[in-house]
Amino acid sequence: MHTAEIGIIGGSGLYAMPGLTEIEEIAIDTPFGPPSETIVLGTLEGRKVAFLARHGKGHRILPSELNFRANIYALKSLGVTSILSISAVGSLKQEHKPTDFVIPDQFIDRTFARNATFFGEGIVGHVAFGDPVCPIVLDTFVKACEEVGVVGKRGGTYVCIEGPQFSTRAESNLYRSWGSDIIGMTNLQEAKLAREAEISYATLAMVTDYDCWYEGHDDVTVEQVIAVMHQNSAAAQKVVKAAVRLLPTDLSASPAQSAAKYAIMTDRALIPEATRQKLKVLFGKYL
């Protein structure tokens, strides 16, 4: 039986997690299809972790093509109770400079072509999402940044766009007028699905560019994102390693850990057996 306690999802520029020992690579299938990549199980800082490359090895999967449900389900099926996500983001504020880390605590949804719930097919559920990030994982990332000696800002709003194109200048300025801090294409659906799956989730967001709003700075390009990622990926890996060590084993105080307890509206007697079976790993204890 393969198991892990902590899931790590690596984004752009982070397709592997060095430092893992006792490595085993496994292919998992889920009722929602296959996840982005085989999952690398291993031990890091004495804890069992499961690493998943969000876009697959070699960066083959577009943000809109990501099977977020399969990714989160696969980690849940291993017994993961927390997810440390790592992402490249654009900055929407002058004070967030390339190579800074921000650990966002809010999201704004600008996506329109994604499936971001495990509910449906005869079962209706609504989880609370006012505080979309686990405060314990967020706090752990902040402490890990302090320990490693890098800038790690507590909180901020992440605008999640559909992509794959970067934003227009009008859009970028609109998001700035909303007070948003950073911009990316992947994190919101993960946060939603992790919440439904009662997994504690937070993101270590690495600022790679100033998007396209900042006069006198070049507009974002992939070249620029990759250059900053390369410069800073070792720091990101150090922070993740420290976070794995610092993360409390008891996460029961996190609202994420019991998020689905009162979420399910459907009369249990009316839930189709096929749906009940499909969602057993996620909601078995409530069905």
Ligand SMILES: CSC[C@H]1O[C@H](OP(=O)(O)O)[C@H](O)[C@@H]1O
């Ligand atoms: C390579 S720039 C755009 C790309 O980078 C971010 O990916 P991730 O969140 O997986 O690090 C962004 O969301 C886009 O997918």
Ligand SMILES: Nc1ncnc2[nH]cnc12
């Ligand atoms: N400016 C940007 N917009 C969207 N996603 C990004 N990922 C990295 N930089 C980005």
